[in-house]
Amino acid sequence: MLQISRTDDVLDLGCGTGHLTQTIRSKTDGIVVGTNPTDEMIAEATHHYGKNIEFYVGFAETLDMPSRFDVIFCNSAFQWFRDPSRAVLNCHNALRPSGRIAIQAPAQANYCPNFVLATDFLKHDRETQDVFSRFRSPCR
Structure with missing residues (x-):
C-alpha cells in the first residue's frame, strides 16, 4: 500500500525482530532504519x-530524526505508544515533504483474544501478579 520506491528512505517504527524490516529492505536501495x-x-x-x-533502540515518543x-x-x-500524540508529531517531523506513513494497529480486544486471556491470567496468578501489576493492555 505504501508503494515503496527504489530510492525511498524508510523507517520501520516498532520493528520488533526485523523480519518485516528485511522485506522493506528488498523494496528499496535507500536507507532502511528499524527502531524498537x-x-x-x-x-x-x-x-x-x-x-x-x-x-536502534528507541521510543516513538522520543524519535528525533528530522526530515x-x-x-x-x-x-x-x-x-x-504511551503518548500517541507525541509519537505522531515526531513521525511528522521525521518525514520529508510529501513523505507518507502507514500505521496498522488493532482497534478492539477481539484482535487477539488469546493475548487478552493470557495477560489477564498473568495479572491474577499468584506467581506472576507482582510482575504484571502495572501492565496495561493495548487492546482495551
Whole structure:
C-alpha cells in the first residue's frame, strides 16, 4: 500500500525482530532504519538482518530524526505508544515533504483474544501478579 520506491528512505517504527524490516529492505536501495524500545528485539534484528539495515533502540515518543525519511511503516506497534500524540508529531517531523506513513494497529480486544486471556491470567496468578501489576493492555 505504501508503494515503496527504489530510492525511498524508510523507517520501520516498532520493528520488533526485523523480519518485516528485511522485506522493506528488498523494496528499496535507500536507507532502511528499524527502531524498537526493546534491547532484546533490536539485538535479534541486528543479528539476523543488521548487514544492510540500521537498527536502534528507541521510543516513538522520543524519535528525533528530522526530515530523514520518505516513508514510515508502523505495524502492530502504535497501540503500545504511551503518548500517541507525541509519537505522531515526531513521525511528522521525521518525514520529508510529501513523505507518507502507514500505521496498522488493532482497534478492539477481539484482535487477539488469546493475548487478552493470557495477560489477564498473568495479572491474577499468584506467581506472576507482582510482575504484571502495572501492565496495561493495548487492546482495551
